[in-house]
Amino acid sequence: MNPSTQPANQPSTPSYTLTCRMSQEAAALERLCQVVRIRGFKIARMAVESAGEHLDIALTLEGTRPIAMLQAQLLKLHTVAEVVLDQGALARSLRA
Amino acid sequence: MNGAQHILDAFHRHGISTVFGYPGGCIMPLYDALVDDVGTEHVLCRHEQGCALAADGYARASGQLGVCIATSGPGATNLITGVANAHRDSIPMLVITGQVPSGLIGTDAFQETDVLGMTLGIVKHSYLVDSADELAAIMDEAIELAQSGRPGPVWVDIPKDVLLASAPARSCEPEAASAAKTASATTDISEAMTMLRSARKPLLYSGGGVSLAHAEDSFREFTQTAALPSVVTLKGIGNSGKHSAHHLGMLGMHGSRAANRAVDECDLLLVIGARLDDRATGKLDTFAPNARTIHIDADAAEINKLRSVDLALRGDLNGILQAMTTEFKSAPLAISDWQTQCRTWNTTGGFSAADNEEPLAPITGPAFVRQLSRIAPDDTVIACDVGQHQMWVAQHYQFDHPRHHLSSGGLGTMGFGLPAAIGAQFADRRSTVINVAGDGSFMMNAQELATIRRYNLPLKMIILDNQCLGMVRQQQELFYSNRESQINLDDNPDFVAMARAFDIPALHIERTDQIRRGIETILAYDGPMLLHVAIAREENVWPIVKPGASNREMIDETKKRTTTAQREHVA
Ligand SMILES: Cc1ncc(C[n+]2csc(CCOP(=O)(O)OP(=O)(O)O)c2C)c(N)n1
Numbered sequence: 001m002n003p004s005t006q007p008a009n010q011p012s013t014p015s016y017t018l019t020c021r022m023s024q025e026a027a028a029l030e031r032l033c034q035v036v037r038i039r040g041f042k043i044a045r046m047a048v049e050s051a052g053e054h055l056d057i058a059l060t061l062e063g064t065r066p067i068a069m070l071q072a073q074l075l076k077l078h079t080v081a082e083v084v085l086d087q088g089a090l091a092r093s094l095r096a
Numbered sequence: 097m098n099g100a101q102h103i104l105d106a107f108h109r110h111g112i113s114t115v116f117g118y119p120g121g122c123i124m125p126l127y128d129a130l131v132d133d134v135g136t137e138h139v140l141c142r143h144e145q146g147c148a149l150a151a152d153g154y155a156r157a158s159g160q161l162g163v164c165i166a167t168s169g170p171g172a173t174n175l176i177t178g179v180a181n182a183h184r185d186s187i188p189m190l191v192i193t194g195q196v197p198s199g200l201i202g203t204d205a206f207q208e209t210d211v212l213g214m215t216l217g218i219v220k221h222s223y224l225v226d227s228a229d230e231l232a233a234i235m236d237e238a239i240e241l242a243q244s245g246r247p248g249p250v251w252v253d254i255p256k257d258v259l260l261a262s263a264p265a266r267s268c269e270p271e272a273a274s275a276a277k278t279a280s281a282t283t284d285i286s287e288a289m290t291m292l293r294s295a296r297k298p299l300l301y302s303g304g305g306v307s308l309a310h311a312e313d314s315f316r317e318f319t320q321t322a323a324l325p326s327v328v329t330l331k332g333i334g335n336s337g338k339h340s341a342h343h344l345g346m347l348g349m350h351g352s353r354a355a356n357r358a359v360d361e362c363d364l365l366l367v368i369g370a371r372l373d374d375r376a377t378g379k380l381d382t383f384a385p386n387a388r389t390i391h392i393d394a395d396a397a398e399i400n401k402l403r404s405v406d407l408a409l410r411g412d413l414n415g416i417l418q419a420m421t422t423e424f425k426s427a428p429l430a431i432s433d434w435q436t437q438c439r440t441w442n443t444t445g446g447f448s449a450a451d452n453e454e455p456l457a458p459i460t461g462p463a464f465v466r467q468l469s470r471i472a473p474d475d476t477v478i479a480c481d482v483g484q485h486q487m488w489v490a491q492h493y494q495f496d497h498p499r500h501h502l503s504s505g506g507l508g509t510m511g512f513g514l515p516a517a518i519g520a521q522f523a524d525r526r527s528t529v530i531n532v533a534g535d536g537s538f539m540m541n542a543q544e545l546a547t548i549r550r551y552n553l554p555l556k557m558i559i560l561d562n563q564c565l566g567m568v569r570q571q572q573e574l575f576y577s578n579r580e581s582q583i584n585l586d587d588n589p590d591f592v593a594m595a596r597a598f599d600i601p602a603l604h605i606e607r608t609d610q611i612r613r614g615i616e617t618i619l620a621y622d623g624p625m626l627l628h629v630a631i632a633r634e635e636n637v638w639p640i641v642k643p644g645a646s647n648r649e650m651i652d653e654t655k656k657r658t659t660t661a662q663r664e665h666v667a
Contacts, residue, residue, distance in 0.1 A: 075397075076396075
């Protein structure tokens with residue numbers, strides 16, 4: 001879409017910050033990204049750190065669907081140990 | 097022991113006795129180990145899709161794990177439809193594929209495909225095995241994971257060198273503790289009971305989750321005690337048994353008017369093991385508009401996914417149902433007006449298809465299925481394909497148990513029925529298993545006739561042949577101004593001759609007065625047999641809700657128009 005045709009007051013897509021801990025395995029990141037994509041979110045930023053047998057992943061995501069639904073789907077992945085939504089970042093993005 | 101022997105060892109430890117597979121280059125070490133194996137029956141299908149769907153049918157009919165095996169590359173890609181089918185219907189399945197040797201991965205080696213990458217969206221979990229030392233533990237975990245919580249397919253991809261490498265025998269028994277995440281045990285049954293007791297028009301809505309949780313008996317006792325009017329999804333068919341006084345049949349796109357009407361009017365929906373799929377709910381905004389919702393499911397991600405619920409219960413379904421049954425035994429619900437109302441709707445708005453008494457009249461799908469339902473033994477397993485015939489079975493066959501009705505629900509996979517019937521027959525060699533297929537679907541896995549012959553499976557095949565892709569033709573007629581496009585199959589092969597080419601006897605019928613004898617003949621035959629049934633091309637499945645429309649807007653057979661109020665049709 002041509003940006004100039006976008007109404008000035010159109011609300012921006014909600015953005016969320018999630019941190020996720022998962023086991024190191026062959027397809028770890030692909031598995032995570034696949035779920036994020038198919039459940040309706042875009043990755044705006046992603047930082048991955050390897051911590052022993054785990055990966056710690058910080059994600060900034062954009063999407064209009066309820067983020068709790070994505071959290072629930074990510075938690076279903078066998079190798080995902082934890083998904084935490086950064087509430088502070090959520091509040092800041094809602095105020096913005 | 098080498099890696100291949102570790103796989104067989106895991107089969108033995110976990111009581112896996114039947115597997116469906118097809119050999120090839122990278123999986124050859126496993127096939128070599130099978131030569132010396134005692135205890136594993138390997139069923140050679142004639143296409144890997146047949147292997148996966150047979151494993152699926154085996155799991156559905158038996159409630160146990162289905163196992164399929166293939167080689168790398170084309171073997172693995174051929175499995176994909178069957179694995180996706182199991183994934184969409186939460187069927188416990190273990191998939192084993194050979195992969196090119198570790199050193200060749202990523203070099204575009206012969207028959208290399210990125211199996212892990214291309215199957216991410218259709219598995220519960222998957223592994224690429226790095227070393228033979230890990231194999232035994234991975235097998236234990238995969239087998240456990242496929243069957244626990246919400247079941248699903250788990251894929252283990254094993255490079256050929258890992259299959260050949262030796263590793264010490266597993267010294268200990270697999271851990272009893274579940275490798276899977278267990279469901280939360282916080283269940284608030286008393287709150288559910290309070291909601292049920294304060295409702296005037298409570299309705300039970302159950303799906304495939306009942307049998308997936310092995311809760312068929314608890315569910316049956318619960319429904320009998322609670323005496324709640326009930327509806328089922330396609331996969332929940334059979335949950336209530338065939339004699340339930342309060343059952344209204346399937347809801348949704350091809351559901352009964354009675355079922356959809358009850359959903360529309362109820363003030364409390366008790367959803368058990370169902371995921372509120374769009375084929376069942378129709379347009380969500382208008383679905384059960386007056387109802388509060390209690391949702392019981394093994395999968396936390398299903399709660400509030402499509403409809404926000406007032407109360408969610410998770411945990412052991414058997415335990416939840418038994419606790420609620422006890423409550424109902426001590427104090428039954430006082431909903432006799434609502435029960436009477438639902439029974440009246442069922443009388444006037446159930447699935448009705450008058451049996452055609454005219455002996456020379458052409459056979460219709462519904463009339464045939466009704467006869468089949470009356471003649472076949474109670475514990476017959478029916479494996480359907482996908483299309484109009486599938487819906488006629490769902491509507492008109494009286495199932496007494498959910499494991500007797502094998503139908504591809506979530507994926508709607510044409511070609512499911514024949515291999516699924518093979519799997520079901522291996523699950524119980526003495527049971528009566530019938531594949532009800534359309535002429536289009538039958539051709540999608542017709543190669544499996546060879547498997548039936550090879551193992552001399554006594555299963556029966558029925559083709560309801562309308563010489564077209566009937567379900568597509570119906571939707572073209574109703575929703576695309578009757579502009580038929582690529583649905584004509586009037587050049588089908590001679591199915592009777594085709595069966596005979598596989599050394600399977602076959603019979604053709606086309607008149608109403610031949611139905612009974614046709615069914616009785618194939619059932620009495622002591623071996624595989626095919627019944628080819630010519631039916632009218634123009635026959636439709638009624639009622640129907642246009643995809644995306646509200647369930648209130650069922651299209652009626654006689655009027656062939658949308659009726660915005662079912663009230664006109666259900667007294
Ligand atoms: C593998 C696959 N391809 C296409 C479809 C789409 N589809 C759904 S029903 C149908 C027609 C099925 O025809 P047939 O098996 O003859 O059954 P009928 O509807 O005539 O009873 C088609 C093509 C599908 N469900 N599965």
